[in-house]
Amino acid sequence: MLKPILAANWKMHHGPTEARAFFRDFLAHTPRVTGRTVVFFPPAITLRAVQEALQDRPEFLTGVQHVHDQASGAFTGEISAGMARDAGARMALVGHSERRTLFGETDEATGRKCEMLLRAGVIPMLCVGERLEEREQGMTEQVVLRQLEAGLAPLDAAQAATVLIAYEPVWAIGTGRTATPEDATTVHGAIRRWLRERVGEKAATMAILYGGSVNRGNAKLLLAAPDVDGLLVGGASLDPSNWTAIVNA
Numbered sequence: 539m540l541k542p543i544l545a546a547n548w549k550m551h552h553g554p555t556e557a558r559a560f561f562r563d564f565l566a567h568t569p570r571v572t573g574r575t576v577v578f579f580p581p582a583i584t585l586r587a588v589q590e591a592l593q594d595r596p597e598f599l600t601g602v603q604h605v606h607d608q609a610s611g612a613f614t615g616e617i618s619a620g621m622a623r624d625a626g627a628r629m630a631l632v633g634h635s636e637r638r639t640l641f642g643e644t645d646e647a648t649g650r651k652c653e654m655l656l657r658a659g660v661i662p663m664l665c666v667g668e669r670l671e672e673r674e675q676g677m678t679e680q681v682v683l684r685q686l687e688a689g690l691a692p693l694d695a696a697q698a699a700t701v702l703i704a705y706e707p708v709w710a711i712g713t714g715r716t717a718t719p720e721d722a723t724t725v726h727g728a729i730r731r732w733l734r735e736r737v738g739e740k741a742a743t744m745a746i747l748y749g750g751s752v753n754r755g756n757a758k759l760l761l762a763a764p765d766v767d768g769l770l771v772g773g774a775s776l777d778p779s780n781w782t783a784i785v786n787a
């Protein structure tokens with residue numbers, strides 16, 4: 539997968555009709571993208587509409603924002619990794635801070651989800667990040683590395699090396715308060731060192747994305763920061779013109 543990776547997390551925005559309108563505008567202003575990977579994480583119910591809109595643009599990938607940690611069963615409202623793959627998802631977010639804080643996703647569950655996804659042939663994008671009070675207490679690395687360890691726990695080194703990592707400090711998500719490129723590099727460097735212990739040499743080629751209040755104004759600087767291999771973007775990915783600017787940053 540080519541780096542940088544630019545990932546759009548639409549959260550609970552853009553149903554099929556809005557997605558079609560988004561792509562009419564976005565694709566008209568975005569000629570073929572090369573030398574980078576662009577992936578959309580729409581709501582699962584919008585996935586089909588996104589894929590139809592992108593059928594002539596195979597350079598764009600799609601994924602889901604969430605899967606359950608079981609293969610099937612009586613889990614009303616949930617979808618499984620296998621279903622996501624069947625529906626054409628190439629990637630899935632795991633452990634996004636909103637899933638952790640609002641929906642009780644535990645460290646252990648993130649590990650099971652990564653395992654289920656890889657078994658189904660879907661690449662997990664494991665999200666990690668500290669809350670403001672944890673940062674203020676100097677616990678950033680401790681928290682991030684704990685989340686990494688749990689998310690990759692069931693995987694052997696070769697499997698773990700295929701997981702994408704997104705560092706998203708919780709205090710920067712949707713707040714307009716972005717980590718500086720230096721902040722991002724510091725934490726990404728710590729993640730990379732930890733990964734080297736865990737998976738060996740392959741850590742050098744693993745992608746570590748930054749997320750949290752990325753916008754068209756700061757994307758280029760963040761992407762240029764050492765150890766930043768891509769961006770996971772929420773709010774600014776909803777608007778075609780902002781997203782075009784970020785994809786080309």
Ligand code: PGA
Pocket residue numbers: 547706710711712713749750751752770771772773774
């Ligand atoms: P934001 O969200 O860009 O709106 O801060 C990022 C995310 O939650 O992935």
